[in-house]
Amino acid sequence: MAAKTLLINGTMVSAREGETILEAARDAGVKIPTLCHLDGLSDVGACRLCLVEVGGRLRPACTTTVSEGMDVHTHTDALKAYRRQIIELLFAERGHVCAVCVASGHCELQDMAVTLGMDHVRYAYLAPTCSVDISHERFGLDHNRCILCSRCVRACDEVEGVHTWDIAGRGTSARVITDMNQPWGESETCTACGKCLLACPTGALFKRGATVAEMEHAPARIAMIVESRRVRG
Amino acid sequence: MSQRIVIDPVTRIEGHAKISIYLDDMGEVSDARFHVTEFRGFERFCEGRPFWEMPAITARICGICPVSHLLASAKAGDGILAVDIPPAADKLRRMMNLAQIVQSHALSFFHLSGPDFILGFDSDPATRNVFGLIAANPELARSGIRLRQFGQEVIEHLGGRKIHPAWAVPGGVRSGLPDQARQAIREKLPEAFSITRAAIGHMKTFLDTYRDEAASFGTFESLFMGLVADDGTWEHYGGALRVVDATGAILEDHVEARRYAEIIGEAVEPWSYLKFPYYQPRGYPDGMYRVGPLARINVCRSFGTPQADDELIELRQRGGATIKSSFFYHYARLVEILGALERIARLLDDPDLASRRLRADAGVNRLESVGISEAPRGSLIHHYKVDEHGLITQVNLIIATGQNNLAMNRTVAQIARRFVRGNTIPEGMLNRVEAGIRAFDPCLSCSTHAAGQMALDVRLIGPDGQELDRVVR
Ligand code: SF4
Ligand code: FES
Numbered sequence: 117m118a119a120k121t122l123l124i125n126g127t128m129v130s131a132r133e134g135e136t137i138l139e140a141a142r143d144a145g146v147k148i149p150t151l152c153h154l155d156g157l158s159d160v161g162a163c164r165l166c167l168v169e170v171g172g173r174l175r176p177a178c179t180t181t182v183s184e185g186m187d188v189h190t191h192t193d194a195l196k197a198y199r200r201q202i203i204e205l206l207f208a209e210r211g212h213v214c215a216v217c218v219a220s221g222h223c224e225l226q227d228m229a230v231t232l233g234m235d236h237v238r239y240a241y242l243a244p245t246c247s248v249d250i251s252h253e254r255f256g257l258d259h260n261r262c263i264l265c266s267r268c269v270r271a272c273d274e275v276e277g278v279h280t281w282d283i284a285g286r287g288t289s290a291r292v293i294t295d296m297n298q299p300w301g302e303s304e305t306c307t308a309c310g311k312c313l314l315a316c317p318t319g320a321l322f323k324r325g326a327t328v329a330e331m332e333h334a335p336a337r338i339a340m341i342v343e344s345r346r347v348r349g
Numbered sequence: 350m351s352q353r354i355v356i357d358p359v360t361r362i363e364g365h366a367k368i369s370i371y372l373d374d375m376g377e378v379s380d381a382r383f384h385v386t387e388f389r390g391f392e393r394f395c396e397g398r399p400f401w402e403m404p405a406i407t408a409r410i411c412g413i414c415p416v417s418h419l420l421a422s423a424k425a426g427d428g429i430l431a432v433d434i435p436p437a438a439d440k441l442r443r444m445m446n447l448a449q450i451v452q453s454h455a456l457s458f459f460h461l462s463g464p465d466f467i468l469g470f471d472s473d474p475a476t477r478n479v480f481g482l483i484a485a486n487p488e489l490a491r492s493g494i495r496l497r498q499f500g501q502e503v504i505e506h507l508g509g510r511k512i513h514p515a516w517a518v519p520g521g522v523r524s525g526l527p528d529q530a531r532q533a534i535r536e537k538l539p540e541a542f543s544i545t546r547a548a549i550g551h552m553k554t555f556l557d558t559y560r561d562e563a564a565s566f567g568t569f570e571s572l573f574m575g576l577v578a579d580d581g582t583w584e585h586y587g588g589a590l591r592v593v594d595a596t597g598a599i600l601e602d603h604v605e606a607r608r609y610a611e612i613i614g615e616a617v618e619p620w621s622y623l624k625f626p627y628y629q630p631r632g633y634p635d636g637m638y639r640v641g642p643l644a645r646i647n648v649c650r651s652f653g654t655p656q657a658d659d660e661l662i663e664l665r666q667r668g669g670a671t672i673k674s675s676f677f678y679h680y681a682r683l684v685e686i687l688g689a690l691e692r693i694a695r696l697l698d699d700p701d702l703a704s705r706r707l708r709a710d711a712g713v714n715r716l717e718s719v720g721i722s723e724a725p726r727g728s729l730i731h732h733y734k735v736d737e738h739g740l741i742t743q744v745n746l747i748i749a750t751g752q753n754n755l756a757m758n759r760t761v762a763q764i765a766r767r768f769v770r771g772n773t774i775p776e777g778m779l780n781r782v783e784a785g786i787r788a789f790d791p792c793l794s795c796s797t798h799a800a801g802q803m804a805l806d807v808r809l810i811g812p813d814g815q816e817l818d819r820v821v822r
Binding site for chain 2: 215216218245248250251253256301324325326327328330
């Protein structure tokens with residue numbers, strides 16, 4: 117496979133052909149913030165947190181492949197401001213109340229807000245009252261905490277292979293759904309494997325019966341499953 | 350009487366206790382109202398949430414006594430699961446509640462009311478606070494801080510952090526008490542006992558010094574309600590409700606949590622967000638009852654622990670078999686601390702605590718449940734209804750401060766009657782009103798500023814509804 121040479125933040129970096137900017141940057145020790153990306157799953161570029169500047173234009177690092185001579189900037193002031201804005205918008209869009217959330221202390225959204233220095237939200241909170249589905253015998257879904265990253269959708273489809281999850285609706289009324297938008301407990305395809313719970317970055321998916329700060333996800337296990345399957349061939 | 354008063358949003362001051370005193374045609378005080386504008390929308394917030402989250406949600410929303418909400422809510426949750434929780438979990442929850450009683454009562458006595466006792470009710474308000482107390486009696490102030498710390502440390506050993514949002518959960522608790530934590534608590538107990546005994550000694554001298562206050566501060570007939578154990582001894586977490594009248598006659602006994610609505614009615618008034626619970630058979634407002642330390646002492650037969658029982662005998666000698674003076678809340682608090690310490694000591698030696706079985710697992714087996722525990726300030730009732738999956742459809746919370754609402758108004762009216770002459774609010778009255786309210790240790794932010802005097806906004810209102818005087822401080 118041909119190697120490509122590119123500039124990341126002014127440093128010459130070589131990358132494999134077909135690699136994404138995100139991967140090339142990571143190999144070069146440059147950490148780009150992500151939310152919808154999860155190792156082991158395909159990339160969809162949903163959250164826009166990984167935006168980088170390529171020759172002055174904005175590109176999501178997780179879905180843009182490297183090319184020869186690319187000039188990539190990952191942490192300009194403008195990018196940092198955009199990333200903060202994205203997190204603020206996520207907080208403003210639904211009801212993320214960390215103080216009473218099952219995932220508090222183990223939440224990628226919360227961690228990202230801290231990392232990016234979000235100390236307040238400049239947008240008016242939409243404060244919708246979203247439903248909570250605990251009809252499944254083992255798991256629960258709280259739409260208030262969902263950021264529509266679609267990691268559950270991809271984990272279910274690509275790793276478990278059943279595609280119980282999908283996203284219905286548009287814009288602020290978009291929701292993750294199970295099967296034909298029926299209560300999770302009535303889903304015929306769900307195998308109750310729990311991979312969506314492993315993958316979810318927030319408290320949106322949780323073990324039924326979990327209480328505040330009790331829900332720990334394990335997103336890295338998705339990559340482990342994928343890798344061990346690949347090794348076994 | 351009964352003019353409608355409007356709380357003008359412009360002149361409303363956040364964090365102030367707002368009090369209206371009404372005069373009748375003769376210029377005599379006819380009524381007093383303590384307006385509570387907190388607790389709004391609390392129950393609504395919970396609707397639609399899984400009931401498993403309720404202990405943490407209620408603990409987080411009500412920041413002044415989180416542990417009490419945690420426990421009452423967890424008990425209500427046990428009921429929805431329809432389980433008997435493991436013995437170790439039951440005992441650990443008890444220990445946490447006892448520790449909460451110790452720390453909360455220590456705060457109330459040493460920090461909030463101590464300055465009144467040591468410096469005098471009429472001393473300069475600018476120094477009549479915990480800092481003035483430190484200057485006047487550093488040993489007492491310091492020992493109060495240490496006693497409070499003891500309680501907080503026990504809570505921390507159990508809950509992981511000072512106040513973990515969700516240590517108690519429906520079905521039990523999330524973690525046990527490690528051996529070394531048990532040992533650490535044991536080592537600190539002797540000091541906690543000696544601080545408490547010294548404070549009780551002080552209390553007895555205060556009773557002599559403030560004979561007048563003891564007789565006039567909220568001294569009136571009322572009913573009293575609290576949990577008692579099956580054998581009628583003092584209870585804080587288990588048992589069932591008992592109601593006694595001012596003569597000590599038992600009106601209700603063995604009322605289990607789920608039957609609370611048979612004896613408690615709730616009235617609402619347009620001028621307060623706090624509901625006015627009353628004893629149903631007597632109607633509103635005649636069914637006024639008091640809860641909290643004084644009520645628990647009045648409803649129980651004995652403490653069931655030797656040191657506290659000795660003190661109870663003397664307390665009753667001084668205050669009567671059924672004590673009517675709210676001033677005795679302070680005294681009752683100290684005796685409760687003593688009893689709580691004795692029970693903590695006993696629990697520490699309980700072999701059940703070592704069990705690793707801490708949480709009963711079950712699904713939604715009942716769609717309605719009530720949990721009651723004794724918060725430091727009085728009985729706390731959590732009543733939930735859930736759908737078949739466990740989402741909350743209805744919540745009713747009855748908090749201690751609400752139940753003491755009528756009695757607090759009565760206390761303020763009584764004090765006003767003694768002090769108000771003509772159309773002005775005399776300076777000395779504010780201090781007395783503050784102390785009168787403090788006796789109940791209400792869980793309102795206005796009354797829990799440890800570092801200063803209670804912020805008050807008192808209005809005197811004439812028979813035609815006109816404001817005659819107003820003092821804000
Ligand atoms: S439920 Fe979780 S994993 Fe699925 S889209 Fe929402 S936040 Fe992402
Ligand atoms: S991580 Fe690239 S768009 Fe979300």
